[in-house]
Amino acid sequence: MKSYQENFTIIVNWKSKGFGCIKACGYCNWRDSLLLPHGGQSAEAISTFIKKCTKSFITISGGADPLYRFEEYADQLLAMIRVIQTNGFKVRIITREVKHVAKLKGIVDYVSISLDAGVLDEIEHHRHEWDDMDIEYSLVLPALPTDDIITLKGQYAVLRRKLGKRLVLRENLNSIFPLDMARLSFGHSGIVFVPKSLCLSGRYLSTIDSTGHEIVQDNEGLAAYLMSQPDVMLFGGMVKHLLNPRVHIEYDDIDVIALSFDVIEVLAAKFAYEFKAVSSSDTYPRYFIGKSPRAGKPLQVILMHSMADARRFIFSGQYDVDRVGYSNHQFCFDPDAGEAVIRRAIETKQVHTVQGARSTDLFHANRPMIEQRHKLKLVRKGFAIAD
Numbered sequence: 194m195k196s197y198q199e200n201f202t203i204i205v206n207w208k209s210k211g212f213g214c215i216k217a218c219g220y221c222n223w224r225d226s227l228l229l230p231h232g233g234q235s236a237e238a239i240s241t242f243i244k245k246c247t248k249s250f251i252t253i254s255g256g257a258d259p260l261y262r263f264e265e266y267a268d269q270l271l272a273m274i275r276v277i278q279t280n281g282f283k284v285r286i287i288t289r290e291v292k293h294v295a296k297l298k299g300i301v302d303y304v305s306i307s308l309d310a311g312v313l314d315e316i317e318h319h320r321h322e323w324d325d326m327d328i329e330y331s332l333v334l335p336a337l338p339t340d341d342i343i344t345l346k347g348q349y350a351v352l353r354r355k356l357g358k359r360l361v362l363r364e365n366l367n368s369i370f371p372l373d374m375a376r377l378s379f380g381h382s383g384i385v386f387v388p389k390s391l392c393l394s395g396r397y398l399s400t401i402d403s404t405g406h407e408i409v410q411d412n413e414g415l416a417a418y419l420m421s422q423p424d425v426m427l428f429g430g431m432v433k434h435l436l437n438p439r440v441h442i443e444y445d446d447i448d449v450i451a452l453s454f455d456v457i458e459v460l461a462a463k464f465a466y467e468f469k470a471v472s473s474s475d476t477y478p479r480y481f482i483g484k485s486p487r488a489g490k491p492l493q494v495i496l497m498h499s500m501a502d503a504r505r506f507i508f509s510g511q512y513d514v515d516r517v518g519y520s521n522h523q524f525c526f527d528p529d530a531g532e533a534v535i536r537r538a539i540e541t542k543q544v545h546t547v548q549g550a551r552s553t554d555l556f557h558a559n560r561p562m563i564e565q566r567h568k569l570k571l572v573r574k575g576f577a578i579a580d
Contacts, residue, residue: 200395201246203239203273206230206257207266213257216289218309219443220333220367222488223256228399228408230256233269239276242398250283250302256399260290267296274300287331291315295322305361308332316356329359334386335442336368336434339376346379353384364389366409367490369416369431370438389413410489415447415464420522424452426503427519429493435519436539445570446491450503450518457481457494466492472557478502480557502555509551511564514538514576516547542576 204223207213209231212224223229243251253259259270277284283302288294289312294304304323306312308330332349334342353360359382364372366389377386393405401408419425420435427435430444451457460466466483483492497503500520507518508527516527517535526532530547538544557563571578 198247200248200252200391201243202252202254202395202397203234203242203277204228204230204256204397204399205233205253205259205270205273206255207232207261207269208257213261213266214255214289215258215261216309218333220336220365222366222409225484226399226408226488227486228401228403228488230400233273234398236272236276238398238402239273240280242396242402243277243280243282245396246282250285251277252285252287253277254287258288258290259286260288260293263290263293263296271300291319294319294326294328298323298326303327303329305329305331329361330356331361331363333363334365334368334372336365336370337438337442338370339373341439342372342377346377349384350379360384361387363387363392366392367412367443369413369420369434371413406487408487410464410485410487412490415489418459418463419447419449420519422456423521425456425520426450426452426500426507426525428507428515428517432517432519432524433514433539436517436524436536440540440542444490446493449492449494450506451494451496452498452500452503454496457483457496460492460494464489468492468494476558478506478555497555505552506555509553509555511546511551511567512538512544512571512578513547514542514544514571515567542574544571544576544578546578546580 206229253273274284285303285305286297286301287305287307289307289309291306291312292315294306297304304326306328349360349362362384364387372388374386374388389411393409393411395405397403397405397408399408419427427447427449429448430441431447433441434444457468460483461468464485465487466485466489468481468483470479470481472480479496481494481496483494495506497506503518504525508516508529510516513530513535516530518525526535553560568578
């Protein structure tokens, strides 16, 4: 029978400074989190935390990778495992460090291996070492709508047959599209979809003892608020994602034009964002950077007086691919560049400089540097730029 009791997860990060993982996954919510630990959790903190658990096992997870630099940090990991087992619980490890998994044989009860292309290549070299170990594989879904995920079900079925073990498909916490789990079912326990609601309702020990929704931002709720507001105009990577999520699966931050300071206050109160002004108080428009301790995506917020100014700002972007906004469930395309041209640039990643004079009076004083950084980001993301 399926258990609906809370999962209890201990978040780890062994490095005293920085982030102890060799990967740079686009969906990672932990790398810049203010709640990420630096070093092992104490025996007292672990014991107090896990006594509330009603399941038979405790998970040790990232945060960073529990098996990062195993030779260097094994003593800290093994000490935590002993505390858990002394309290009568089994131990599950979630890791990408395939080369170290066999070193935990006879020590941990379950291992969940997080997959990516590099890990898949490594598995073939090490799976013979895992006899008698309880192994499953875990894969974070791309941030796509249900209809697009459904088209990938055949690939997941092939992957599961290749791996020969249970495959867990986890809903992406950064996804802004609600998933219909009933339509995604495979009808057997060999492949299971895990909704993000399950992760957000579990308990976690990071630097604090908390539930998932208290330490991890659900981008779906944040996006739903921003996309529905008549006094908000979105632009940048999130709008490209909305136009074509298959081509633009990831975006680094969320660019927002707000027509009222009330928007900033709601983002602070409802989504725990803390804002820092990055322009002087006597300039127009005002620029702010927002960060949330809930491991949420950074917000770049520009405070303006009118939607006319918001359009003028976006329609003065250096490239055609940037001249589109989104407000109150509607796209807004620069009429001079043309909707068809902008859509084609976003779908093909073929970018052109828009000819003619640009209105630059609403831009930040450091706009030339900002545009140069933006150009480099586009190139890194696979855009071809015709200046």
